[in-house]
Amino acid sequence: MRFGTLRLATGKDVPALFRPDGPVDLLEEAARRGLPPPPRAGRDFVAAWTARDPALQDLVHQARQSPRALVPEGSFRFRPPVPDPRLVIAVGLNYRSHCREQDREVPSSPLFFAKIPTCLSGHRDPIPAWPLTGQLDYEAELAVVIGRPGRDIPLDRAMDHVAGYTILNDVTARDLQRQERQWTRAKGLDGFGPCGPWWVAREEVPDPQRLGIRAWVNGELRQDSSTEEMVFPVALLVSRLSQGISLQAGDILSTGTPAGVGVFRTPPTFLAPGDDVAIEVDGIGRLENRVVDPAGL
DSSP states (O other): OEEEEEEETTSOEEEEEEETTEEEEHHHHHHHHTOOOOOOTTHHHHHHHHTTOHHHHHHHHHHHHOTTOBOOTTSEEEOOSSSOOSOEEEEESOBHHHHHHTTOOOOSSOEEEEEOGGGEEOTTOOEEOOTTOSOEEOOEEEEEEEOSOBSSOOGGGGGGGEEEEEEEEOOEEHHHHHHHSSOTTTTTSTTOEEEEEEEEEGGGOSOTTSOEEEEEETTEEEEEEEGGGBSSOHHHHHHHHTTTSOBOTTOEEEOOOOSOOGGGSSSOOOBOTTOEEEEEETTTEEEEEEEEOGGGO
16 A cells, blocks of 8 residues: 655645555545545554554545546645654664765664654655755665554564655755764755655565665666665664654654765765756655755745
């Protein structure tokens, strides 16, 4: 199953099921069939789906087969799959190749940092080239959507708390990252967290450690790796993050990036207005965003 959030022409955000032939507005589908409305798009929806809410299960089953349910192309825009997470946590230096490309040792424990949730944007949303940075960079990442709340989660139970997976571009202002010696602004500016297009239910991804991950800039392949190369796998990250921190449904955990980011190319190659960035993760989908001059937003 693929779920996400659409913003309709009315300005309303609705939960959506993404079928191969297009998205279904689950709120409209419930009204059409006289079924209870689905939970609000975002973390409420994630929590209900993970808990196997029977009314939601029935609605999704009906929506998978409805011949009249599709939202017409051009009548919506993509929102972040979970537009209202409490937490967006990412991991630094979690691919061996990314450590090698910057001559860094592989860390002995996960290097967690927070991204500001307001940085999130959707598939096809612009990446602003804010004037306070001249070194705008991309990072292709597999992101985990937490489904079941928990704290101090044992490693052997960690995957029970995962609702599914999405794609996140951990956009970074490298000059701010270097100057400020911490990453809050460098990775947290508005539009620095393109995410989506949807989240894929955990059951659809048998092994999150065997997924190809790739990034292109203007059609040029820049990152080409596999989640096998992670230093710390998904289950360990979830378990370790939960030590002393209560995780809730809808929280996002982005799991790091492989080699090939712009700052470590020879010469360094940064993003500029007009550049197109595309990221694919096998079994998840393709996230596309264009860099723009924020004066036009």
